[in-house]
Amino acid sequence: MGKQLEQISIALGGNPNSGKTTLFNSLTGARQHVGNYPGVTVEKKEGFASQNGTNVHIVDLPGTYSLTAYSQDEVVARDFLTESKNEAVVNIVDASNLERNLYLTVQLLELGVPVCLALNMVDVAESRGITIDDKKLSNLMEIPVIPTIARTGKGKEELLNKAIEMAGDAKPSRNFSISYGDDLDEALNEMETIILKSNFLIGSYPARWVGIKYLEKDELVIEKGDKINKAVSSDLIKIVESVSKHLKNTLNTYPEALISDYRYGYISSILKQGVVKRSHEENRLELSDKIDKVVTNRFLGPLIMAAIIYGLYQFVFTYSEAPVVWFENFFGWLNGLASDNMSDGLLKSLVVSGIIDGVGGVLGFVPLIMFMFFGISILEDSGYLARVAFMLDKVFAAFGLHGNSVMAFIVSGGIAGGCAVPGVMASRTLKSPREKLATLLTVPFMNCGAKLPVMALLVGAFFGKNEALMMLLITVIAWGGALLVAKLLRMTVISGPPTPFVMELPPYRLPTMRGLLTHTWERTWQYIKKAGTVILGISIILWAMMTFPGLPESDLAVFENQRNEVMEAASAEAVQELEAAADNDEAELSEAAAAVQDQLFQIDGREAEKALRHSVAGSIGTALEPVSKAAGFDWRTNIALVGGFAAKEVVVSTLGTAYSMGEVDPEETGSLGEALQKSPGWNPLVALSLILFTIFYAPCFVTVVAIAREAGSWKWAGFSMVFNTALAFGVAATVYQIGSATGFLIG
Template structure:
């Protein structure tokens, strides 16, 4: 390669930004987090005409005013990293709204290329866009593309190469009316005299952000020069009072109105023509008449959800069995090859039976993620959020709480940490806090292996039905808990909800496989790092301290005197169980048993549940280790679910109680940290741990005791 280019993809959510990123980078990409935040960072590489292009997919955002962490991350990246070119992906069907972000890129003066995406969908709606005229009026290249199919992408990359070789483009100056323009002039003078943030931003752009009450920019200005910062805030306050008195509006609203006025003026200059009546119903609208219907919509949603679980369990079974046989084979090889001792015990019980139990659920996770990717990429999940708003409002939550619930595992397979972070979009502090405290109830990807294990062991003939019912029960309990919180510790009125429904699209196989692999790989990495470390730690806790020498000698003498092989095997099992009881983990489990027995949990189950405080997947690996330590012949050991089903201490009632407890008890440690960070206080994290565990205990005890009475 002769040269390299740093390219950033930016745009509104649902504009096709990630689709273009996947088309460009394919498998040459990796996913991490931006420093200091848990917002996902995607980077990849592409080559075009002997240029190596580093591609960064920025978080979707509607604005560069930092009202949310996504907007803050996108803006900071553009300013601090200074990419060679910014490709602004614009939805051709919703051109006016998408160009609002474009205006802010123009004002910031970044090297810009506009990718006019989904022109095929616009054409089907009779919308024709003159990209050449739009480019002339905006002063930047505008290239029509279809990111899903790659149409127009080579021309887009040609424009990227051309812009990367040009000199820095000066910022575009938009006019905002005499009141704001005069205030901007005074602010710019102060900013330029004090050299306030001029190394980062154009002076006029900084002035605009101050008038828009951008907290981050104001904070940076105050740190740089507090005296000048107070003067700027005084000018902003004077303007605010004047606009409130004369127009009954805030500066932010007036600035937004003028930006949209600028956009409309451009679009009316022969840029957009329509062949059909704007009131015509298009395919997406016709589908939505059924999909979002008050009665048919929820029924269809339930059917789709049940279909997802049926697809997952019916098609992943053979792969789960194959992985199970693989780990059994590894255990048998280790049993034959390794000498007796702690290393052999750790490898077989801690690693193969423990972590192997978690890895065994990778096929189920993969199929689940694939199904969710279909729903997400098609645009259906946005309809789920729209329909659920009516229900959420009744329970004191905001419609925007729906997406944090879904992200956390509302359909199954998410993660509570990004769900907690997604609640940042809520403006009402009490609705936001109620969302933070209830999203951990969702069935995240960490709980899936546990649910799959128990359902497979005790309700194998009806796995999709039980998974479907578990999801409904999770949502019901979460909403009731939210209602309780909103009536007690978080009293307050609900705020209205407005959202835009993206058009339906056929998902591409490449996009589906990319999304599935990204999420599955995250699960595999967690199982191979965090879960591995915790499993080895718990194995040590379940092994040490070992039995006292006198008691071990007693078992040895009994084995020497025992004749039948069955008697020797029975003594081995008794010795292994005595060793587990004597270990640190065993003592903790036994100490909890006087309480947990009312929910049907014995001391061995308690060990797994304690491990689940760190990460829910650990429950499976800990159960695998605990039951493996009690086996005398690992070669003949049955899969974990068969061991649980054969254990007389387990029953269907105990299994249901266990499922419910796992679904609702304390959030994992990382989620608790996220709650503390987002709420600004550890008291809410501890409240979540205590409230969730108390609720889970009550439900589990009620289910088990009812099962005992009915059984």
């Protein structure tokens, strides 16, 4: 046992879906998102744990199958392992899929890092009749092996203790090497001699590893080598070329394939020495496989997928209906409370129209969002979303996208309620820069959580009888549009050959209620927090833009004169009744007094509308109106859509404020959906046009920044703003014009 350290640093590495993030959470007490699909961790995460007086700095690396440089996550993992000072690397392997998982282990050992194996999900392996002799595995591979169940935390103490013990051991990591056959071994020996002699790259990597990377034609290592010593690098490349030619002539293969074969051969030889025992027949179909036979069937699969998504929407709209009404009633009550207890003026307008009707419009959808996230969590945690990705892989290939793009689409809100920012980031797993670009330019078309309240508002107000069906249609339109745009881009500005893709299907798992509730709450809380912070701020700014500069005195005088004229023309009894009613809301008005009041409301309404149009935001909305009319949008909608660039929820909050400010009759106060239904400029066709525009128009500001960062250029971020808005307007205007001409969805 070595000395105990005050602070040590360990890295967690492993295949995607091996339970790495779950173990990280278990060790650090963090609550990182865990998905039952590969590729949750696209960047490294850091956390801390305390064990027996030692502070352990833990880094969760992206899940990778290998340490080649095919994708950015592999590079992130490899760079961290080679460039950071880790006292130990905990390699998490899925016990039920040991052969494939150990492939990474072999590469870690070749890299010369001290490895401790966490044999994870031993319970899943046992339930499948697989028993693993961890002691034998440890002896054969000469590394510590600790059985763990990350979900329950079993084995984590022992694992941490072992990692600390390894970190305390002063002895260097052992020199691990396996044979790659006579031809490659001879070449490797020759390369190793040159590398050691010239001190080539060995400050960062073991000499043999550098040789293997040259044989694998690892672009990053070769590039680095060229920079450091071009002559040595050229000598190594000559050896590689020579042995490659020889292998082609003798075995009709190439070094990368042979290296892979020998690594699997090494793993297989270890496992066959009694490490793995199966109580069932080896070729039996596991339960997951049996389910997949039906669920991913070429004909049945898409039908089941459509039925599941439709069922999800039906579930969400059915069960959220009552709570949404409660929320609306609550904000209505709050509105009444503020209206009754505040004196007329700017502050009252700010509180009632800007804050309560603005932010309240967004918060009113919290129950719907919560139900949606709950449903999505079930699909995600059970492993069904990975099947969706699997089924869509071939479809994606036909449209010039990569299989990995599917998960980016789903993360962005492929079903509903995701976010385009992680979707854009998920495109990092793509090797081809062109496929990556096509993916990050099209993921914003998905229905993210911010678009959801806009959709829910319009669908609820204008398609109330077929909400679930309409949401399914919106989903299909978003996916269809994204795929067609991807195809267009891949045929024109970012054309190039496709790259192959192999998708791992994780086993189905029964989601735990705790996990579902945690995921649902985390996402819902993000929505609430955003509404209470940024959306609130933007609502206040937009209220100010919709309020100032206010009508000039001359215009105010015109409306005041009109009021005076109405009052002078009214009978004395009616005026008295109205004056009495001003102090008593419950008072019943005579027919004559009600008629006078109605005239006054109409004057107030015209004044409010004129003031709104005269405001800064109103001027922008009005300036856009000649163009936006082609898609059926009036100036109020234009303000909302411009505000939606900051965050899509702002579309709802701005409509809430705009319609609240034009509202003068307190008895007509209702939900925003009701206000839109009653508004003369609105009908189902306008709603459909706005839905289509919202799906396709410019991504929100944060997504644009993410696109610029991932694409490495503001040119593509600008492209996504201009192109998407033009596309959105084209689609919305076409549908609106055809609908207007044919009378479709009008009335």
